[in-house]
Amino acid sequence: MVESYWEVTTKERLNDLASKNMTISNYFTKYKAINLSGGIYLLLMDFKIMYPDYGDKFNENWPLIKSKLISIAKKKGLINEIDESNEEQTDLAALTSLPFSMSTSNVTSTKKATKKTQWRPSKREVLEGFITQVASPAEVAVEITRKRDKLMEMDLQMQPFVIAVVSPNKSITARYIVINNITYEMPTITKAVEACLKAIFVLNAEYPKESRHVWQFVQTVLFELKTKYDKSFTAVNTLISDLGIKT
Template identity: 25%
Template sequence: MARYWQPNYGNIFANVGPLLGRVGIRPWLELDFKERFPESNLWVFSHWESFSQKVKAELSKIGINSIESEAELLHNFLQLFSICPVKGGKKGKAWRPSRPEILQSFLLHVQDMSAFPKELDRITKTALKYGSTVQSFPLLVGRTLTELRSFYVVIDDSPISVESVLRALEVTFKSYFALHCEYPLESRRQWTVLQKTLFQLDIPSDKVNPIANLPEVKRLIKILKY
């Protein structure tokens, strides 16, 4: 996981977090985010209904009308974005990730937890190939996206149990800031849109962030912002 430590509250986690073990990481992630961005701390729950209705309206324009769960909505959210090359990582290789590759970095779904190690290995090999790193991501387990039975946030290859799809999304998002990590290379556009709409979080670096200033990203932010 690529980390970008800065001299702020997050360093408390850097020093103490490893002593807690993986189970103890989650409270520190959330505490760090709450201290730094108190106004954005609970936006995902208070504004999910408004956000989801706007996403459904956009999906209906491209013929996607049957959305039965939060997981399905997030899964189809990616359909609002084009497929385009990305470039980053230590090797700086240009890469055109497929929709499945974008999805696995944004919201990984497996039918059974026994399939997770194989999927993680595939994700890791893809990241190594392009000089990137495996960042935090939500993991959903269940037969289908409407029949989920467990939810996790995967940090440094370790699944951390959470209570719901939205909690998995929320804790993953907060982990990027608490650990000073970049968004996953493949799904950087998607996380940037969520940051500025569902989480209502603007940060100074957005002004010079090329992803935040892409026409496609700016258009979706304008449409989906609360």
Template identity: 25%
Template sequence: MHSCGNFDLPQKYHIDNKLPQLPADVTTQGYGKLPQMFMCRVPHRYTTRHFRKGLFVKWPKYIDLILKYAEKQNFEQHLRCEEAKTDAEKCNLSFLVLPFLFPPGQIRGSKSSKSRYVRATVQEASASFIQRREIGTNIPQFLEENRHAQPFVLALGNRMLLPEQVFVIVEQCTIPCSDLLQGVDRCFKLIYILDVEFPWECQHVWDFLQKCMFKLGEGKGRDSSVPAVTLLRNFLENQM
């Protein structure tokens, strides 16, 4: 680990290894310190103007536009859910549709693989971003069976658009969140704090959030975004 102010941040790890131990400031209910720890990970020139507002202020301005764009992309063929009526339901739906607006990620295949690259399915891309489970899910068993190396969001509830509990999952750790907005915000910041790569299955979702919402043009992942990310960015910027 290396020190950043009052925080000890883990060094970068290889994707095939276990995640480094979470900083004590996170595991001892110090979730309010995540923004400060996050700022230690990004170039200094980004930490003053763009991060003061954060996702909580920016995202609500884009919700209706993202849902409008998603309808044009016929997201309903992949995500069947009830109609979003309240502001909270629309906000949650705007996150759930993201994996269906971009192509699933791909990763270089193994030597024994017939294909040079292996592409995820849209369902795999969605699950690596936000997993949905019913209330009553055995969380200890869920954590034991978790095979995702990078952080992701877990939403518990019998209604897709209004989960009763939201967590960020980091291997065997659960970090409680008030809603999906906070869950996505904390998940993104944890990816930076732990200095891990974006989950490859939904890498374009995080690339969009990174460059469009957090304005980190030189962040993780691809130097240049796939066309679908650029199209959505341009659509939002032209409508604002």
């Protein structure tokens, strides 16, 4: 029933998203179905309509890119002990190596640039803007609040991001996407990253500023998706070259 309603309202909703007056918060208020636990799958339906040629690109490209990322990360000493037989553990290792395989850049808030509003995130902070890791489910809500408060202090809005519950032995026990204060649980870490980028595109959201180059890599390399709004990052181009990838 919800899916049928979503299909019927496609034209109206996409027009709303194209409007400059429609914020993500207002969109979630107007279309309450996406506030439900399965709401992320409604956004994925929209991505399939908006970008029909890119729905499966991530899954097609991930195995090869994952192998290359792990190889480079091992050479750089970024990956220590991982269980090679645990697919999701190696997925997480490859994904979380990205922030440490690229240089960072300054982040400026929407206010007039001053010393106070300039922030050069550490690679650990870049990782948190891409995939935040906590040790227990009880820490998820606390971490979301901490992140929101930190960004508010710098006059930055919290954009969609991924959060994973990772045990001391590196096993992932839960994975979530956080959008507009709604937490969606996902089946795997790769599904979480894939769905998060798709949701960002559908909602006309922005990449988290501290990790925008990492998300740009995911978009360019794994989705093979280019737009007129893309920002060129030297760090991304360098990593693409190091990986021997043609884009």
